[in-house]
Amino acid sequence: MIPVLRFLGGICIFAGVFFSFAAVVAILRFPDVYTRLHGGTKALSGGAVLILLGALPYAGGYPGAIKLLLIAVFFLISNPMASHAIARACHRRSLAERALERKRGERG
């Protein structure tokens, strides 16, 4: 049972690493902020949760496994919140800067 679980866990971990790598490539290659945010956060959340689930058989006993599950649940709640806050901040900031530019253009 344990070797099978470890094999499945290894597959999960490598899938997670692949997703994280894809997310980083998206951050590097996509053209503007919002697409980068889109590529980065979703793939990275999925990859992180996959890695945490795959690490369960390797954790060595249930205290470690519970901590891993806690990290996974925390990620599932907090990561979308953080990316929402960042996206909103980028949007508001660009709106404010555009308004400032327009005011400057009217003045001079």
Next chain:
Amino acid sequence: MAIMSFITVSLLFSLGLFTVLTRRNAFKTVIGLTLMESAVLLLLISWAYIPDGWAPILPLKGGGVDPLLHAFTLTAIVIGACDLALAFAFIMKLNKFERTVDVDVFRRLKG
């Protein structure tokens, strides 16, 4: 391994020193101080490491690393954070009078 740590520590410390000497922005000076502090912490921890040692939490599964230096480093980190806060308070207070963060302008402190 020890040689690698020593090279990193000396490079990191002199990079912090270079920042403190040449940058005119006060925040950059604080960044340089932080880098120098990190170099010292890295030196202590890499000096505490013993090959094939385990983390100093009982029960040990073998030989342990040096716990005394870990305690010193812990104290140093907390005091470093207080230092940093005090430095920021000084920058904010000076900025209230001079309206800039240029260290070259803060000449009035000269006695």
Next chain:
Amino acid sequence: MSEPLLAFFYFFILVTAFVAVFLEDLLSSFIALSVTGVLMATVFALLRAPDVALTQAIINSGLVTSLLLVAYSQTRRTPLPSEECPECPFWLQWPSAALVCTLFAVFLFRGLYSLACVRELGSAPAHFLANTLEETGALNVVAAILLDYRAFDTLGETTVIFTAVSGISLLLAGGRYVHSGRGLSFVVKRGMALLTPFILLYAASILFLGHLTPGGGFQGGSVFATVAILICVVYGTSFEAARISPKTKETLESGGALLFIVVGLSGAAWGTGFLANLSGPFLPGTPGSLFSGGNMLLLNLAVGLKVGAGLSSIFYAMIKILELEGDSWQS
């Protein structure tokens, strides 16, 4: 122990430090600096120092960033004039500094190289590793050193924190608080309401299990301070001032100091000395349970109260407006 991994981490630390120094945009150098701190924490973890790694990760990513951002947003930065200094020729500026720093690095490495030898434990660390369980009843040797063998040092350290808090309050006295309830968006507010109890519970577990696992008073107190800062940022200052008033923070901080002193004096009253643990009035308990390690639980609580209240009142002193006019869109 994987040497190539450690070498790569060292290289990465140097790269991030270089970027933090030489990037023009300050916000980006703050991000690079926090990456440097995280990498330091990872290297500490790789070098088998989980306590130090926990402290570095907490202090670096919670407190230093918030203090940096507050100080950065509270300062007015008129652009620096880059005129040539007449009495200071070009070669006396960064080339000579680079020369001095290179020489310094070479000599520092030479001095450290002469230290390199086969490391063995000294007598005092070997004694700590062998006898901590009998002499203190704690499992975490670092916490035992901080709170039992060298508890007087910890008292001095809390005094340093107290001095920093009073110095900052003195320096930034006379400002005006802005009471505002704007905060962040609705999603973040509701999500924080879901997450805050868990973060607080985890901080309490770091604090109270400090003698069994990595953690302790400093780390738990720093997480408490970060939660207070986060509440202030997410819900606005008026909410934070209503829930956790500065008066409460003062009381908590003084209460922590008082608890430390009382625990110390109880050992003196027993007749064995200031801050005596198992030789004093405290019981060892069963090793591995919550109530073990004598007075360590009480001392962790005292240090945690002191650090948490102290660091959050530092933040509260720094968010005061020092000058009334001025726009906030400078960057």
Next chain:
Amino acid sequence: MILLALWGMVISGMLGFVRVVIGPSAADRLVAADALSVIFTMVLVLLSLYIETPFLLDVALAFSMLSFADMLLMAKYFEHGELYK
């Protein structure tokens, strides 16, 4: 095997840091920092499996919480230009 995954995550971190360096605007750097915080939490988790020290999961949990706090602070600064409102 864990070591291989660890190398993969560390190299992802290095590539993500490239965006912090070259990012044309501060918003790009913020996005890259958000990604880097997740990646380094994963590095800590895999490291704790690799050196068989379960206490390091504590470090990973604390770091995931505090990097989330970090991101909220930076987003607030970026949105309003200050932290105190």
